[in-house]
Amino acid sequence: IQMTQSPSSVSASVGDRVTITCRASQGINSWLAWYQQKPGKAPKVLIYAASSLQSGVPSRFSGSGSGTDFTLTISSLQPEDFATYYCQQANSFPRTFGQGTKLQIK
């Protein structure tokens, strides 16, 4: 299953609302996770099952969608949110990731 994210990069300011989309090449129900990765670090899960917030993750992060189209929304950007975000389908093998969306400071 191919996962396609858009945009590939986005520039935004602290306090902005940002939405990243992820499209699966075939239906995956709600079997989707979102990760945040900072330079030199391993990815960290933010959202699983499309809309469930991982414990300890700030509530400004939210996820939605099912089937083939999904979104990750950050309601009010904080300085620590500037990173690269990946979606990953958990529906079938091989497990696949989107190509990433780099969130940069405007």
Next chain:
Amino acid sequence: QVQLQESGPGLVKPSETLSLTCTVSGGSISRYYWSWIRQPPGKGLEWIGYISYSGSTNYNPSLKSRVTISVDTSKNQFSLNLSSVTAADTAVYYCARDYYDDSGSFLYFDYWGQGTLVTVSS
């Protein structure tokens, strides 16, 4: 707190075999599934494959002919062998734990190692 640590050579020659080990501490390797994931410099994430504590495996078809993942429960370790490497295999290699819900459905990778850069070059 579960911790994972990758170890192995940082430089491998073309056509040789890349070998890495992931040591799990702070928890048992039993009752879980464990994956290898890689990330070429400046690029995205690619799942290589997984192994269960009992030794069952599943590999990415794109690498299947060259990959072997094994587990040593006595040492709380699992390992990756990737044969016939080329420059395209240069990447940061991560080990990670697969997290499943109570019904046995895979949800996400919950614990990750810090990653180790392996460069393929003569």
